[in-house]
Amino acid sequence: MCDYRGKIITETVREYVLNECNSSKNAFGPAFFGQHLSVVAEYAKRLGGALRADLEIIELAGWLHDISAVQDFAALPRHPALSAEIARKLLREKDYPAERIERVAKCIASHSAPVQTGNGLPEEVCVSNADAMSQIVKPSYWLYYVFRVRQFGYAEGRDWLRQRVESNWAALIPPARAIIEKEYDRTRELLVS
Numbered sequence: 001m002c003d004y005r006g007k008i009i010t011e012t013v014r015e016y017v018l019n020e021c022n023s024s025k026n027a028f029g030p031a032f033f034g035q036h037l038s039v040v041a042e043y044a045k046r047l048g049g050a051l052r053a054d055l056e057i058i059e060l061a062g063w064l065h066d067i068s069a070v071q072d073f074a075a076l077p078r079h080p081a082l083s084a085e086i087a088r089k090l091l092r093e094k095d096y097p098a099e100r101i102e103r104v105a106k107c108i109a110s111h112s113a114p115v116q117t118g119n120g121l122p123e124e125v126c127v128s129n130a131d132a133m134s135q136i137v138k139p140s141y142w143l144y145y146v147f148r149v150r151q152f153g154y155a156e157g158r159d160w161l162r163q164r165v166e167s168n169w170a171a172l173i174p175p176a177r178a179i180i181e182k183e184y185d186r187t188r189e190l191l192v193s
């Protein structure tokens, strides 16, 4: 569905998510849109080019993958499954093809750890790897998240982010590592002390 209608749906979904991010209910803060969701959509599409994945499916999943937690922070522990449900409903309302909705929903449901090549749809590989990449490339936002949103103490917050950066890096597929090698070195250095 990489046609005019597909572009309109992608743009409408992006606008919807932007509005939800700007709402006072969004505990992640309005920066979540530009510093996380946009980053995931961008890197997932970059990976999608290399993996010959469907870029429209990837982009829709990129915008919507955390939507349940944006709308209600209490949903965080179950946000992949809940966000997939919201995406299904939203895309159905827009008459998006059922088979494509299921692919978007799959990407969202499996995004919380990098899916390895061959272990899922190519689009799932792209979105889940991009989600892990975003914590490595945008440390400023994730420092805001640990100290402001989660209200961790200094050492606890620093160690949380360090661990996330290291475990994400270890789980990334090689093409994802190749894209953010420099950012990984820079972020590790930033979190040294």
Ligand SMILES: [Fe+2]
Pocket: 036, 040, 065, 066, 131
């Ligand atoms: Fe995310």
